[in-house]
Ligand code: NAD
């Protein structure tokens with residue numbers, strides 16, 4: 001299994017999980033993410049070792065070796081050579097710029113995001129098609145590709161009847177940032193690759209992930225994965241937990257009526273394995289909605305406030321984003337459950353364990369990175 005983006009929040013625990021399950025795992029990353037930290041003056045709340053160090057620690061503890069490929073998906077020759085050399089059965093593709101606010105900073109960041117993500121993914125597709133089209137591409141998409149339509153959200157495809165005729169079409173997309181749009185472009189390119197070259201692909205439209213530990217990362221502090229708190233890369237539930245412990249107000253954008261699909265980081269790694277163990281057919285573009293529960297932002301703030309033993313303040317900020325404040329949200333997400341997913345639902349236990357992690361590392365937080373500074377309606381934002 002070749003894991004692209006293996007130095008990231010989700011790529012690293014997924015690589016460990018797969019290695020622990022007995023797969024031979026290859027790791028690829030260009031460390032772009034560590035560069036964004038420097039650019040933004042932020043970083044992971046939990047200290048993280050270099051990928052090579054983490055890889056060596058895992059080998060020491062588990063006896064499992066993982067081959068490391070350092071390079072950029074934008075380098076097509078590097079991608080093709082890596083795929084030829086490692087000869088994976090499946091490629092799990094996490095390696096994209098994944099922050100919506102980062103993509104909305106200005107033209108340079110929007111353009112970087114779409115170029116990095118769309119062309120990187122194209123290079124992966126061409127490498128698979130030219131080296132071995134039997135390789136299963138497991139691609140991380142996002143629930144945000146759909147936006148918040150006023151109809152039920154199906155798993156990728158929609159049966160349409162129009163003027164008396166029927167067809168099965170890709171579900172219409174209305175994403176909310178240039179980042180989310182890059183994922184829509186990827187999905188269309190991959191569906192095209194399946195149709196034209198007979199690739200086999202699973203597009204995992206994942207919701208917002210929360211949590212920081214998996215059974216493998218817990219084995220040694222040097223195996224920790226990153227935990228983002230800043231307003232550009234930190235995601236909503238993780239941020240609220242961190243804000244509660246710091247005694248800072250929970251930053252609900254707007255009314256907090258916006259609803260999102262969520263899942264536990266332990267379910268992310270389980271879903272990837274389920275997709276790998278049950279590959280798509282040749283020529284099939286298979287889509288799963290990878291989320292386990294939906295909550296509004298206000299509900300998430302309530303859950304964190306109720307669970308934290310100390311006092312918690314909730315502050316409604318003017319929403320820096322442009323998104324529907326109240327809307328219908330009903331998502332089909334049965335595909336992964338049918339393959340055997342047993343979700344970890346948002347339990348107080350997990351949130352409590354997150355409080356402990358934050359308490360331990362709270363001195364590392366740059367508090368001036370907590371408030372949002374990227375406004376969707378502006379074409380030039382300052383993040384300095
Ligand atoms: P992350 O930023 O922590 O990790 C992404 C990794 O990819 C980084 O280590 C980065 O250096 C690497 N990368 C980026 N561009 C690259 C390139 N051109 N070549 C090689 N490596 C490159 O992100 P994450 O939170 O682990 O997310 C992983 C994937 O899952 C992303 O595609 C994201 O869109 C998707 N996703 C994440 C969430 C979430 O809540 N974190 C939710 C839904 C979907």
Ligand code: USQ
Pocket residue numbers: 098099100101141142143144145180206207208209233234235236237239251252253254256258260261297321323
């Ligand atoms: N929000 C707040 N306060 C905060 C942070 C966020 O109210 O302090 C709100 C946002 O306005 C938004 C919701 O919470 O309505 C989710 O925001 P987020 O930053 O947690 O998530 P998002 O920008 O959508 O992106 C994250 C990941 C991205 C992934 C996506 C999954 O960064 O990689 O694709 O979650 S999804 O949301 O399903 O598209």
